[in-house]
Amino acid sequence: MNAADLLTRYQTVKERIVRAAREADRDPGSVQLVVVSKTQSVEAIKVLLDAGHRVFGENRVQEAQSKWPELKAAFPDVELHLIGPLQTNKVRDAMALFDAIETVDRAKLARAIGAAKATAGRTIRYFVEVNTGEEPQKAGVLPGHTDEFLAFCRSECGLEIAGLMCIPPANHQASPHFALLAGIAARNHIRLLSMGMTADYPLAIQLGATHVRVGTAIFGTRETLV
Numbered sequence: 001m002n003a004a005d006l007l008t009r010y011q012t013v014k015e016r017i018v019r020a021a022r023e024a025d026r027d028p029g030s031v032q033l034v035v036v037s038k039t040q041s042v043e044a045i046k047v048l049l050d051a052g053h054r055v056f057g058e059n060r061v062q063e064a065q066s067k068w069p070e071l072k073a074a075f076p077d078v079e080l081h082l083i084g085p086l087q088t089n090k091v092r093d094a095m096a097l098f099d100a101i102e103t104v105d106r107a108k109l110a111r112a113i114g115a116a117k118a119t120a121g122r123t124i125r126y127f128v129e130v131n132t133g134e135e136p137q138k139a140g141v142l143p144g145h146t147d148e149f150l151a152f153c154r155s156e157c158g159l160e161i162a163g164l165m166c167i168p169p170a171n172h173q174a175s176p177h178f179a180l181l182a183g184i185a186a187r188n189h190i191r192l193l194s195m196g197m198t199a200d201y202p203l204a205i206q207l208g209a210t211h212v213r214v215g216t217a218i219f220g221t222r223e224t225l226v
């Protein structure tokens with residue numbers, strides 16, 4: 001895709017976000033677009049950086065390490081979100097590069113992050129991933145275990161959890177999953193909600209998303225499946 005088309009698509013997503021927020025009686029400034037740049041080239045990402053966008057999501061630590069150090073050096077106010085699974089042996093690498101980790105999904109990982117936090121030397125925001133569809137193959141804490149897990153993160157790992165994240169089951173209506181996530185967040189006094197992707201981000205905004213993670217609507221269909 002050429003730069004002009006990419007910018008047009010980006011602007012269209014931004015406008016839909018504003019519209020969805022207004023329709024839900026929300027301040028459009030309360031919804032952050034996380035541009036999902038996995039599999040995309042540094043050149044394509046630079047087009048959006050030059051246009052002023054600063055918040056991006058990547059789902060693999062290694063891929064992010066190959067693209068983002070140079071981009072972050074050029075654009076120090078970038079906010080990079082990890083939105084894919086994190087192995088405990090990659091925790092330190094992830095904490096050196098990412099500004100938000102959206103996929104805290106198990107006790108072992110929470111412990112590893114807690115242990116590395118003191119030496120990270122930077123502020124990172126953490127989200128707990130919730131497996132709202134209770135899908136066996138999918139990462140995330142089960143909805144019924146989330147209250148307890150959040151308490152564990154705080155008391156046992158010293159981790160303040162800022163948000164919740166979910167990826168609803170494919171080919172299902174997303175709204176019950178977004179509503180479930182919003183309910184868990186509300187009763188635990190958690191402010192941030194990362195939910196909604198290309199197919200359903202206006203709906204997620206209607207149901208309270210503070211972060212929407214959008215890739216395809218901006219960059220087009222990814223060539224490799226991830």
Ligand SMILES: *Cc1c(COP(=O)(O)O)cnc(C)c1O
Nearest residue numbers: 036059083197198213214215216
């Ligand atoms: C790839 C990905 C997205 C973006 O999905 P699109 O449908 O391309 O917008 C959002 N969230 C996560 C966790 C992803 O892995």
